[in-house]
Amino acid sequence: MVGRDSVSTVLNVIRGRLSAAASVCLSLFPSLPLRNALLAALLISLSAPYLLAQQEDDTPKAIPIIIGGAGFITTFDGGQPHLGPLIAPVVLVPLGDRWLIESRATFESDLSQPPGSSSFHGKVLKEVDYLQLDFIANPYLTVTVGRFLTPFGIFNERLYPIWIRNLQTDPLILPIGIGPSNASTGAMVRGGFKATSTFDINYALYFSTLSTVSPLDSSRFAGGRVGIFIPESRIEIGGSFQHLLQDDRSNSFGFHGAWQPSAVPLDLRGEYQRSSEGSGYWIESAYRLSQAPFWQNAMRRTQLVARLQQFYIGKIPSDSLPPADTRQFEFGVNYYFRDGLRAVSSYGREFSQLENKNIWTIGLTYRFAIPLGHGDEN
């Protein structure tokens, strides 16, 4: 009886969430022709599973889980100390074989010393980074609705989590093209497929509507990103484009690249972005010392990181971008205690028309994963 009630409750919750997602989707497209077009697209996508083969029986059934990152980063920015505890859980709820609800919330604080005080004070900032419903229509297409990380460049969507990023400071150009709260509110289609035997193509096309509800605000824009990945040589290159559908209706674009050569434990990544608010680039290399012939147990856990970046102000000032032309060089050392747990440290020097300053960081990051069910059973 209890089991039947539980199933009924879960089904009601799922039904309610799907209904809410459809309502949000329709409210985003008030125009009748556009709404019909979107509904037609969704209908086609929804019918796709019945055209395709079903999931193999021996594939493990997915269960809801919580994964995410946590950390404590101390920053000395121009001599001023800041303490930064952070936890960012990601909730993943699979529905059936093709649906996924995913959401990330961030709880963080920036504790600093007020003038004349020896103690640290600050508020806990809470934000829902994304809350999206994904439908894997077929091997080439996934439809996403809700609030999602804007796929402009690669840092915001793929490298942002505290346990992934090699340096804890944000790239100067990160705010370009990702909206006021790093996320979009609307719909997106995306996917990756093998174009030939030598390379894969991945793409994302999205539309975001205007939202002024802080901290869930987003701009009205549309855009896309396309990339090519060559698995054999581990090279990825791509580009992003975005058209703002409000204010100055300007265009933004960018390019990204990454290379992980097989012969050496080296990661090379970089981005260039340009918009009416500014332009710039960052290029980062990270080298794991696993090939060092001495102290191998410690060396294989040690990673050296370097990043060079520049930002040039644009025609329109932005609160989230530097107020003047800026150059920055950073060097870091990370030490991996075990999978998911590492110590991070870095030193950076920033050169700006307004001031030059040093930026030091030191801290710990941790990646966790918690099953909300029995993970071992099929």
Place this chain on the structure above:
Amino acid sequence: MRFKGKIIAGLLVTILGGVLYAAGQEQAKGPETTSVSTTGSDSTVGSKPSHSQALQGAADRRVEGEKRFHANCGRCHMAPHKFPPRMMATIERHMRVRAMITAEDMQLILGYMTE
């Protein structure tokens, strides 16, 4: 408004193209045959392989799964250790959306990570 219409039309064309192409691929492939690329060329594993062929196929899939695991997961982060199978299935779905990894790569990676 005109630009928005073009965007919607572009989305529709993309969705339609993807669905039709995928459906065509699935029909051409057949329901019980899977193909695994091991050394650059495709080797097809039939629906009723012998015991030795099945073992060789499993070994090939494991090697290919490990290779694709390092190539794809290493694009963004250090390759993690293995999680329990049902957790891995959820993470696989999440990463397929987030990192836009191909369906074939995800099948091989999931097989390698849950064996």
